[in-house]
Amino acid sequence: MTTTTAAIRLTQYASGGGCACKVPPGELDKVLGDLPMSRAGGDLLVGVDAGDDGAAVRIEGGRALIATADFFTPVVDDAYDWGRIAATNALSDVYAMGGTPVVGVNLLCWPRDRIPFELAAEVLRGGAEVCRAAGSFLAGGHSIDDPEPKYGVAVTGLADPERLLRNDAGVAGVPLTLTKPLGLGVLNNRHKATGEIFGEAIEVMTTLNREASQAALGAGVVCATDVTGFGLLGHLLKLCRASGVSAEIDARAVPYVEGAREALAAGFVPGGSRRNLDWVRPHLASTVSDDELVLLADAQTSGGLLIAGEVPGHPVIGRLVPKADALISVA
Template sequence: GRIAAANALSDVYAMGGRPVVAVNLLGWPREVLPLELATEVLRGGLAVAAEAGSHVAGGHSVDDPEPKYGMAVTGIADPQRLLRNDAGRAGVPISLTKPLGIGVLNSRHKATGEVFAQAIEAMTTLNRVAADAALRAGITCATDVTGFGLLGHLFKLARASGVTAVVDAAAVPYLDGARAALRDGYVSGGTRRNLDWVRPHLDSTVTEEELLLLADAQTSGGLLVAGEVPGAPVIGELRTPGDAVLVVR
């Protein structure tokens, strides 16, 4: 519940907004899983929404063969201080506010039951502080890194902004165990589709394994920011448009 809520709230933070109200969306196999477990899921979502300063105004639940939980979140933002994914400019550095690797670690968890505390901490951390820091720095361009992976979301940002994004692969941070999970084959179909989607627009000199990590589908990932955010690593820069929308070195 905490992870799902942080993931839902991230869309508001990615635009420089402040969440105001959320509605629970719950699908639950009540003949398979106890309702007490659903209560804990909802309690986790409520706790993260409270941390974000957002009200939870009820919601909707249905009987479902698979457990599903999320939130529909409404936020407000100053139209003059929005973070947009089409406002990137050549010559601006690219910062990343959370390490990658959530996807491969989640895949390993589903297959083996192993628990990765660092990944849980990353997924349950709100992007509020990162968004506030970006706004204070006068930054106007950002997006969050979720299902399309770093490469997918950066491709959309660069394409919308009319620039080329250059990534220094060695500067990208990863969660502990991410490379081992990749090496052991815990790569989702979504991650492979992410890489296939951006490949026609990609110029790369790194290995296929490195590209898979950069395309790793994230849940409640960090912000990808066109600008320097205090405390966040700079992983590349935006340049004047070239032959490729994405360049990885």
């Protein structure tokens, strides 16, 4: 853990940070539920119905096209690292659907009169290097002059339409596997407030979910999601609702990034994490402390996959069970 000496701290130009800036899930559900053209049917294999990570459309050649977009305000002060994190996070939506990213386009909002545009070039360089490592093209995009910096990527990928990873395909009796540790939200919030740099958190946020997705497909998994702005509990709730099941979580089995509990104890909790817990609480039965629940609801940026199935090398943190009064039980 070190402290940044950068002359310009990008996180200070944003009201929030990373995926903690998402619109609260309850509000989003109400808006999306009224959209008439976005529900699955015909060649639209996956729409907004189940809260999946991207849209999937059947195309010629026996393939499915996956489309998604993700962007957010700075989660770290280093421009290059922010670009890498944002691109990794955007690509994750394709991996979470069981797909392979093919091409992305940049989405850049930049306050030209407040932050040198040379730093925007570093953000774009970080995004380009991650897409190159993923084997995906990154070609062009769109930029606007904006009071608050934001960056991300709109990604198009391909998948086998018969082997998609979906929110609505979970069945009772299968284990739940988590492929990255939690705690990124509280650590990013501490970084924004203090300038402390958390190397493990940056490494986690810049690790592609490609291998985890491939391992899930290889194990015959059909249900998965990634864990980002709605936290583990929020994304699990969406999965349980879509699949018509409940889930049991063993809080002791959930891994955390080093320093996450200390950041929580020091009060560095994003507002998005507390909103996530408020949204999930009516559907929750728990015997653990509220502090533990806050971490389980912590708004992640570029988190791992939550897989309904066992994937070697990653911890099993619970299981899906027949639907009960509480959609999620934590002990």
